[in-house]
Amino acid sequence: MDMVFDTVSIVKAGQFLGAGISIGFGAIGAAFGEGLVGGFANCSIGRRIGMASPYTRTMLIGQAVAETSGIFALMVSVLLVFGDFSANGVCAWTATLSAGICMGLGALGSGVGAGYPALEAIWGAARQPAVGGQMTTTMLIGQAVCQTPAIFSLVIAFMLMFRNCVGLDVWPYGASLLGAGIAMGFGAIGSGWGGGQAGGAACEGAARQPHLRGPLTTLMLVGQAVAQTPAIFALLVAIMLISIGPTEGTILTSAAVLGAGISVGFGAIGSGMGNGITAEGACNAISRESSTTKDMLTFMLVGQAVGQTPVIFSLVVALMLMFITFNIPATLVGFCALLAAGISMGLGAIGSGWGNGATGAAACKAVAMEPTQRPVILTLMLVGQAVAQTPAIFALLVAFILMFGNYTGPVTLPAAMALLAAGISMGFGAIGPGIGNGITAAAACEAVGNRPEERGLYMRTMLVAQAVAQSTAIYALVIAFVLIFVV
Amino acid sequence: MESIGVVPRWIFDLAGFHIVLNKETLIMTWIVMAFWILFALLATKQTRLIPNPLQSTAELLIGTWDDLVTDSLGLSDRRYFSFIMTIFLLFWVSNLIGIIPFLSEPTSDINTTLSLGVLGFIVSHYSGIKFKGLKQYLKEYCEPIFFMMPLNLIGELSKVVSISFRLFGNIMGGSIIILVVTYLVYSLVLPPFLYGFFGLFVGTIQAFVFTMLSLVYISVQIR
Incomplete structure (x- = not known):
């Protein structure tokens, strides 16, 4: 039997693929989050047998909210x-x-994230039965805010589905729509997940120190709102790709819009998670040492802001890909160069964003332990984060070289794949060093909190350890350079 | 929906230069400035020991930021205080102005945020040279080892990019979300809440973040 390739059948094929991806990925997050809540509910009931029915009620409310993102999918x-x-x-x-990619992946982070406030609320009620009823409000606020990235994804998915594109070519406008879906889908993961962790820490804190519920809720909301920035960047790029995406152009235009989506989508994962972790650390810190409540907000915001630098690099690369006309031949080599630029920056930003967030969280806790050492901890945090930023800067460098390179050589398949491989090498290669450097810096910050008088030693040890952990990123950079310039 | 990406402009030639001005940004920035000048005049017209509401608002704002600046820099310097406070007031009202119909945020234009980001960069590095001396200032670029210099340099420059794109992306993203959702739900129910969240809440936080970062960059240079 002959296959038919008319518009109706092609579009149907796209719909079915999208439907599978949407509910397939969308089911991961919500179920994961609900499972966490259920597990902790059982532990809590085990602790206080008589309280089974209120805990089950809280569990069901919490799970219902976590389910929302799954229902969107x-x-x-x-x-x-x-x-x-x-x-x-x-x-x-x-x-x-x-639309399927956008909603499926976009529901993942929010689904898991919405689990954390609920599980901490039940666990907190078991630890401190007196606060039981009040926890539900904090829990619901925390869950509602970490659901926002999933709502962004839903909006974009609807815009994509109902976009009227009669008479437009699949290349490049169709590619632009695909870029929009990738940007928003992946871009929502980190912010949803991280925001949930912040909400969880706020609930835990409110159970430890019921009188701090007000300041904790404020800190949580501000932290979550800042952690939403990466998702907002992804949304910005997605809407630009949908509403002012290119309607005509060469193969290069298609590569550029896809690269833009990949860059900002993946780049938002790390920073979103990182910002959430920092907010979590700050909420933990004030529930341990309530006298630092006043300074913690500022400290958290600075830590989060540095953790956002990688996603801002990704945003800049995405905007450049969308708005600059590149002086590159419109061949397979040029296509791979622009796509690789997006891959390099997008994946390369994940590790640094995440690592910087971990450092920020540890610094917040250290300030709570040793409030007098605030300036020292701030310096240590900023230095540690700056080094953890280096892999993202390598990725930015490779992306720039790929975008503004001179490709006059013969157009061959190996030449094209070499450029693509350079992007992959640097992008993936930067993930580990970014996270590792961040964790090293986090430990150094905590060490100052424990024993401030040895701070010079911590700084030296941290820098040496980071230099060693950096070496794998440098290997990836070297291979990327070899692939671009030599092969 | 069609208005996304359209920038009203004034284009003219002056003394041999081709000048392009973003009309909306300019007008809105002047409105913000007019607001604060008016506020300052009204608040200080009759200063009394028992303040009227305007005067106490002004005192609250100034007191809070004076504490923050003194605390972060470790010294009380009125020049830094007025610089930092000005940034905050300008961006705060700039971010909130979008909730008034027919007005738009000047901060959703990258030129506004980038210029203030560059200004903060210049101030922080000038202060660094002034407080530590040129030799010590340059030496810090070679920490921990001398060949880290290019990376330190990129790191410094990336601060300008990140601080200005953060504010721009948030405000622009917020206003686009409001536009799109309003269009999708035919202006029913949702828009006021969105204005509350993105206009008031995110706008205030981002103005604070921008200002605090400018302050921290200065304090890292002079300490």
Whole structure:
């Protein structure tokens, strides 16, 4: 039997793929989060047998909120299975596929994240039965805010599905829509997950110190709002790709819009997680040492802001890819160069964002332990974060070289794959060193909190250890350079 | 929806230069400045021991920021205080102005945030040279080892990029979300809450973050 490739069947194929991806990935997060809540609810009931029914009630409320993101994914999935979007033109196949990617991945982070406030609320009620009823409010606020990235994804998924693109070509406009889906889908993971952890820490703190519930809620909300910045950047790029995406252009234009989506989407994962972890650390810190409540907000914001630098690099690379006309031949080599630039920056930002967040969290805790050492801890945090930023800067460097390189050589498959491999090498290669450097710096900050008089020693040890951990990023950089310039 | 990405401009030639001005940004920035000048005049018209509401608002703002600046820099310097306070007041109202119909945020233009980011960069490095001396200032670029210099340099420059793009991205993203959702729900129910969250809450936080970072960059240079 012959296969038919008319608009209706191509769009249907896109819809079905999108539907599978949407509910497949979307089911991961919500179920994970709900499982966590259920587990802790059972532990709590084990601790206080008589309280089984209130804990079960809180568990069910918490799980219902965590379920929301899964329901969004189901909704998009059902629309894609039963709807017919072929009236929107042939581009609708990438539009519907990318709506599935956007919603499925976008629901992942928020689903897991919404679990943390609920589990801490139940666990906290078991630890401190007197506060039981009040925990539910803090829990619901924390969950609602970490659900925001999933709502962003839902908005983008709807925009993609119902976008009328009659008469537009799949290349480049369809590619632009795919880029939008990747940007928002991946971009929502970190902010949702990290925001949930911050909410969890606030609930835990409110159980330890019920009188600090007000300041904890404020700190949590501010921390979560800042942790949402990476998702907002992803949303910004996604909407730009949908509403002012290129309607005509060469193969290069397609590569550029895809690269832009990958860059900001992946780049947002690390910074979103990192910002959330920092907010978690700050909430933990004030619930241990309430006298530092006043300074903690400022300290947390500085730590978070540095942790956002990698996603801002990604945003800049994405904006450059979208708005600059590159002086590159429109061949497979040029296509791979621009795509690789996006991959390098997007993946390269994950580790540094995450690591910087861990450092910020440890610094917040150290300030709570040793409030008099605030300036020392701030310096140590900033130095440690600056070194942990280096892998992201390497990735930025490689992305720039790929975007503004001179590709006059013969167009061969190996030449194209070498450029793509350079992006992959630097992108993945930067993840580990970024996280590792961040953890080293985090330990140094905590050490100052324990024994401040040895701070010179910590700084030296930290820098030596980071230099060693950095070496793998340098290997990746060297291979990327060899692939670009030599091969 | 069609208004995304459209920037109203004034374009003219003056003394041999081709000048492009972003009309909306300029007008909105002047509105913000006019607001604060008016506020300052009204608040200080009759200063009394028992303050009227305007005067106490002004005292609260100034007191809070005076404490923050003195605390971060470790010294009381009115020049740094007025610089930092000005940034905050300008960006705070700039971020909030979008909740008034027909007005838009000047901070959703990258030129506004980038110029203030560059200004903060210049002030912090000038203070670094002034407080530590040129030799010590340059020496710090070679820490921990001398060949880290290029990375330290990029690291410093990336601060300008990150501080200005953070504010721009948040405000621009917020206003676009409001626009898109308003369009999707036919202006029903949701927009006021979105204005509350993105306009008031995120706007205030981001103005604070920008100002605090400028302050921290200065304090890292002079300590």
